[in-house]
Amino acid sequence: MIVLSSPSGAGKTTLTRKMLAENSDMAMSVSATTRKPRKGEQDGVDYYFVSTSEFEAMIADDQFLEYAKVFDNYYGTPIGPVEEALQSGKDVVFDIDWQGAQQLTQAAGGDLVKIFILPPSKVELERRLKTRAQDSDDVIAKRMAKSENEISHWTEYDYVIVNDDVETSMEQLRAMVTAERLARKRQLWLGPFVKALVQGG
Ligand code: 5GP
Numbered sequence: 001m002i003v004l005s006s007p008s009g010a011g012k013t014t015l016t017r018k019m020l021a022e023n024s025d026m027a028m029s030v031s032a033t034t035r036k037p038r039k040g041e042q043d044g045v046d047y048y049f050v051s052t053s054e055f056e057a058m059i060a061d062d063q064f065l066e067y068a069k070v071f072d073n074y075y076g077t078p079i080g081p082v083e084e085a086l087q088s089g090k091d092v093v094f095d096i097d098w099q100g101a102q103q104l105t106q107a108a109g110g111d112l113v114k115i116f117i118l119p120p121s122k123v124e125l126e127r128r129l130k131t132r133a134q135d136s137d138d139v140i141a142k143r144m145a146k147s148e149n150e151i152s153h154w155t156e157y158d159y160v161i162v163n164d165d166v167e168t169s170m171e172q173l174r175a176m177v178t179a180e181r182l183a184r185k186r187q188l189w190l191g192p193f194v195k196a197l198v199q200g201g
Pocket of ligand 1: 005006007008031032035066067068070075076077095096097098099100101
């Protein structure tokens with residue numbers, strides 16, 4: 001499981017989409033939210049857009065792997081699709097905030113890699129939020145005010161990328177994924193392979 005977190009506007013969604021496009025063996029976890037869809041967002045693709053009462057019913061029914069309130073809205077990870085993807089041998093990618101990352105850390109034990117994306121500067125973060133042109137000035141101001149709190153959690157992550165240039169950040173992401181996949185504890189096939197190797201098979 002791979003978690004990506006960042007303050008809103010740091011470029012995490014772009015990086016996540018590119019990583020998914022390059023890796024057919026990765027699946028994106030689609031969250032449920034009570035936030036209204038932005039222009040161009042599709043239900044079931046970007047999020048499952050649900051009402052507050054629907055979300056609360058899902059909480060009561062234990063349908064979330066984790067959930068949190070972010071910017072006055074609920075966001076949560078439905079458990080079913082994650083389990084299915086993991087069982088079919090895929091890596092699952094989560095675009096969730098620090099609260100979700102903390103909850104997943106408890107649920108997942110060691111099988112979780114956490115990546116934090118930082119913007120190169122505060123000015124650039126605000127510029128990206130504005131050029132995205134999806135949120136009102138009011139919402140942008142709220143997101144900027146919250147960014148400091150989000151950024152303060154960077155020490156809870158395994159890897160950090162300062163996303164100045166998307167291509168450079170992609171190279172760094174690829175390197176992390178490759179290194180994590182080469183970790184001995186993740187190469188479960190190695191035991192039998194080495195046994196055969198020393199036996200001359
Ligand atoms: P946005 O409204 O910009 O799509 O997302 C706002 C924040 O909510 C982002 O930091 C995003 O990572 C986080 N988020 C999205 N889905 C989830 C989720 O299922 N759980 C948690 N904890 N955070 C989420």
